[in-house]
Amino acid sequence: MLHLAVRMAGHRITALLAVACAVLGGAALITGTGVLAESGFRSQLPAGRLAGAEVVVSTEQSFSSGPDLPIALPERGKVPAGLVDELAQLPGVTAAVGDIGFPAALVDADGRVVPTEDPRTAGHGWSSTKLLVDAKVDGSAPAGTGEVALDSATAATAGVRVGDNVQVVAAGRAPTAYRVTALVDAPDAGILFADPTAVRLSGRADGERAGTVDLIALHTEPGAEASVAAAAREKIKDTSRKTNTTAPGAGAANLIVSTGSERGDIASPGAGDARSVLILLASSLGGIIMLIIGFVMASALAVSIGGQRRDLALMRAVGATPKQIRRLAAGQASIIAAAAVVPGVGLGYLLAGQFRRMLVDREVIPEVLPLTFSPLPALATVLLLGLAVQVSARSAAWRTSRMPATEAVAESRSEPRTPSKTRARFGLLLIVAATTLSAAPLLSRTVLGATATSMAGIIGAIGLALAGPALVRGIGDAAGRRLRPGVSAPTWLAVSNIRGYALRLSGVVSALAMAVVFVLTYTLAQTTVMSATAQDTRTGTIAQQRLTAPGLGGLPAGTLAAVTKTSGVEAAAPVSDTTVIREYKQFGDPVVESGSAMILTPAASGVLDLGVRDGSLARLKGDTVAVSTEVARSPGSGLGSRITLVLGDGTRVSPKVVAVYDRALGFGPLALSHDLVAGHTTTGLDQSILVRTDGSAAAQQALTALVASRPGLALAPTDTGSGDSLTDAPPEVWINLALIVVLLGYLLLSIANKLVATTAQRQGEIATLRLNGTTPRQILAMMRREAAVIGAAALTTGLLLSAIPLALLGIGFLDRPWPAGPVWLLPAVALTVICTAFITVELPTRQALRTAPAHALSARE
Numbered sequence: 001m002l003h004l005a006v007r008m009a010g011h012r013i014t015a016l017l018a019v020a021c022a023v024l025g026g027a028a029l030i031t032g033t034g035v036l037a038e039s040g041f042r043s044q045l046p047a048g049r050l051a052g053a054e055v056v057v058s059t060e061q062s063f064s065s066g067p068d069l070p071i072a073l074p075e076r077g078k079v080p081a082g083l084v085d086e087l088a089q090l091p092g093v094t095a096a097v098g099d100i101g102f103p104a105a106l107v108d109a110d111g112r113v114v115p116t117e118d119p120r121t122a123g124h125g126w127s128s129t130k131l132l133v134d135a136k137v138d139g140s141a142p143a144g145t146g147e148v149a150l151d152s153a154t155a156a157t158a159g160v161r162v163g164d165n166v167q168v169v170a171a172g173r174a175p176t177a178y179r180v181t182a183l184v185d186a187p188d189a190g191i192l193f194a195d196p197t198a199v200r201l202s203g204r205a206d207g208e209r210a211g212t213v214d215l216i217a218l219h220t221e222p223g224a225e226a227s228v229a230a231a232a233r234e235k236i237k238d239t240s241r242k243t244n245t246t247a248p249g250a251g252a253a254n255l256i257v258s259t260g261s262e263r264g265d266i267a268s269p270g271a272g273d274a275r276s277v278l279i280l281l282a283s284s285l286g287g288i289i290m291l292i293i294g295f296v297m298a299s300a301l302a303v304s305i306g307g308q309r310r311d312l313a314l315m316r317a318v319g320a321t322p323k324q325i326r327r328l329a330a331g332q333a334s335i336i337a338a339a340a341v342v343p344g345v346g347l348g349y350l351l352a353g354q355f356r357r358m359l360v361d362r363e364v365i366p367e368v369l370p371l372t373f374s375p376l377p378a379l380a381t382v383l384l385l386g387l388a389v390q391v392s393a394r395s396a397a398w399r400t401s402r403m404p405a406t407e408a409v410a411e412s413r414s415e416p417r418t419p420s421k422t423r424a425r426f427g428l429l430l431i432v433a434a435t436t437l438s439a440a441p442l443l444s445r446t447v448l449g450a451t452a453t454s455m456a457g458i459i460g461a462i463g464l465a466l467a468g469p470a471l472v473r474g475i476g477d478a479a480g481r482r483l484r485p486g487v488s489a490p491t492w493l494a495v496s497n498i499r500g501y502a503l504r505l506s507g508v509v510s511a512l513a514m515a516v517v518f519v520l521t522y523t524l525a526q527t528t529v530m531s532a533t534a535q536d537t538r539t540g541t542i543a544q545q546r547l548t549a550p551g552l553g554g555l556p557a558g559t560l561a562a563v564t565k566t567s568g569v570e571a572a573a574p575v576s577d578t579t580v581i582r583e584y585k586q587f588g589d590p591v592v593e594s595g596s597a598m599i600l601t602p603a604a605s606g607v608l609d610l611g612v613r614d615g616s617l618a619r620l621k622g623d624t625v626a627v628s629t630e631v632a633r634s635p636g637s638g639l640g641s642r643i644t645l646v647l648g649d650g651t652r653v654s655p656k657v658v659a660v661y662d663r664a665l666g667f668g669p670l671a672l673s674h675d676l677v678a679g680h681t682t683t684g685l686d687q688s689i690l691v692r693t694d695g696s697a698a699a700q701q702a703l704t705a706l707v708a709s710r711p712g713l714a715l716a717p718t719d720t721g722s723g724d725s726l727t728d729a730p731p732e733v734w735i736n737l738a739l740i741v742v743l744l745g746y747l748l749l750s751i752a753n754k755l756v757a758t759t760a761q762r763q764g765e766i767a768t769l770r771l772n773g774t775t776p777r778q779i780l781a782m783m784r785r786e787a788a789v790i791g792a793a794a795l796t797t798g799l800l801l802s803a804i805p806l807a808l809l810g811i812g813f814l815d816r817p818w819p820a821g822p823v824w825l826l827p828a829v830a831l832t833v834i835c836t837a838f839i840t841v842e843l844p845t846r847q848a849l850r851t852a853p854a855h856a857l858s859a860r861e
Helices: 002-009 012-042 084-087 125-132 152-158 196-203 225-243 261-266 273-306 309-317 321-362 376-396 398-402 405-411 421-437 449-483 489-498 502-540 560-566 602-606 697-708 733-759 765-770 776-814 825-849 851-860
Strands: 055-059 093-099 104-107 123-125 136-139 147-151 167-170 176-185 191-193 215-220 255-259 545-548 569-586 590-599 610-615 626-629 642-644 656-661 671-672 688-693 712-719
Touching: 002 569, 012 273, 012 321, 012 376, 012 449, 012 733, 055 225, 084 093, 084 215, 084 225, 084 261, 093 125, 093 167, 104 191, 123 125, 123 196, 125 215, 136 421, 147 152, 191 196, 191 642, 191 765, 215 225, 225 545, 225 602, 255 261, 255 309, 255 825, 261 309, 273 321, 273 376, 273 449, 273 502, 273 733, 309 321, 321 398, 398 671, 405 545, 421 449, 421 776, 449 502, 449 776, 502 733, 502 776, 502 825, 545 697, 560 569, 560 688, 560 697, 569 602, 569 697, 642 656, 688 697, 697 712, 733 825, 765 825, 765 851
Parallel strands: 123 191, 147 176, 590 671, 626 656
Antiparallel strands: 055 215, 055 255, 093 215, 104 167, 136 176, 147 191, 167 176, 545 688, 545 712, 569 590, 569 642, 569 688, 610 656, 626 671
């Protein structure tokens, strides 16, 4: 049977090339997605500046809830400083270091801030040099309050040497003079102070953070890492029992012990969230990729096996069983798939690497997070595609294999006279289901609600593929009844082909329609959400200026007071953001959601209009929170309720809801009280100040003068653009658009191959027409009319399937029955579809006309 499958494949090269292209592209996409998913589960961040410590004690920098993926906590937690001495006494520990990180930046002689890797945690105590691997120190340790050590890279940028005096902004204080006592040549060494000075500057001497450190790093004797880690865990448990600070239900995050690759997540809190991004990205892509690959592969195999119906029917006539026919079709498809899957898998690994570079360039994942390569994605690709090929091939051969031999031979020259009613009804049900799904944006004005638009379009296109034969047959019958008696021969032949070969034509139309639906729904869903977000932000931001200090790690203390006193300033309020995890129950089951949250004061109402529906932002004091209308719909989350949140450092709180607002797309689902978050962020500083002035030039000049007088401050207008164009698109939109281009390329290539194969299989039909007196010019005219029908039908059905989802999307997000997006998109899609239809029909037809009719018929037989 295998030998026969190979022999038959040799006579159907064109059709099987379409199958090979579908498998190759599908293998590349599935493998690339698999690499991303595997990297999300297995990739590890480097230990960074903690590489010199074998064991690290810290708060847990991720939140886990049952089977859900861990959620990274970006804010550094607090560890009791008293544990440093206790852990230093453990057997096998040679040194214990309590590390502290706080905002610090060097100001050069020209008053400019010298850039560092992360100014939010650039400041450290001198003892943290024990964490560094092979650090070379030029000079002596800082001893007094006016001494500092610098890493060699920062010193070189500023042109500073040992013994020089420098200005340093530390922990939001004013620039202060320090003498450089040492240069440390090691990555991420930072700006180093004497340990008592670091404790004072970081606020660990008094206040909410008194008596704490960020983490404790332990040096161990060779081979003692495991025993020290176990002993440290026991010590932490004993301490927890005595103090009851980490008992279940308490607010503070638990302490954990990390070794080996686990140290990377502790060294870079929040960066581990990139792994979850890869997993979510792969899972969201996986569904649509499998839908498109399954659609393309089924279409390609249907064309390939459809061209062999006469061969299969003759085999039935000479005694082949239905099972043997299906096995033959599946075996032939498997041979082609096996040849195409190997280069496809290799291309998938390369594609994953390119995609990672794009994610890094767009700052979606950190550069230090590597991909994990293993045979698992390749194995999964082979299994999935093997299953898809077997199912598609056997399904395509099912009708021919089950028919009586005489009927199979009689039908091998034509299609069934009546399209399957069951198939048409199921297709219509899918279209109805897709239309129902597209109503999601009316119920949920969120990104999740917008994704329903894209899925509805694809499901509708699949429904069209099933109901297509009946639809095309109906169109052909209607066109035939309206033909005038004197119509030209090419037109009459084209209409006759549409009526007689509805199944063949509908497969091509549905494939092109899917391309139209895919591009329109996916692209316009992205741009509509982007436009609605920009609209919310523009409408809700009544401040004209935003003041930041990106090089300082946060705004220095006293900046808000200085801005408020500036002439022409009518209102000013600090605005920051953090990550928050919300816990609630839905239908009796626990639900965990994470997202960005604003940090506001009661003065925020003077610079922001969040569209408050109930309550007031002026009540954002103490343990309070404002929530969006989407959040307020959750059980127990309305005005006056207390909701359960986990802050960015792992602290669990139960603030009271004091306001409900509408503009969640532009400002996020939660707004936390400034008091609630105090002491629970890494820096403890405000990230920005929104300023509303009287709009006069004098006010602008006064603000500009204030910024110029303080190193590191930056002033920018809040209205930086419309937000509607792709140039203003956030990184996730560009990533999605890039994926759309890749998937569209795969889809169009597969469609083109299918059209070429379909046209090439009509050589016998073309030869018969020529022997009956039809001229080559008439045949070309006939085929062009068919191509015109294919293109017009694909565009019309694609637009109809997209119209309702996109209209509902526009109503839900923009209060109008059309989406937002580039005006050139629809003409570009129409031109692409028409060109694809005409070129892929024209070229094979011209090739067929170069073959003598008698030779073409003899070769077919």
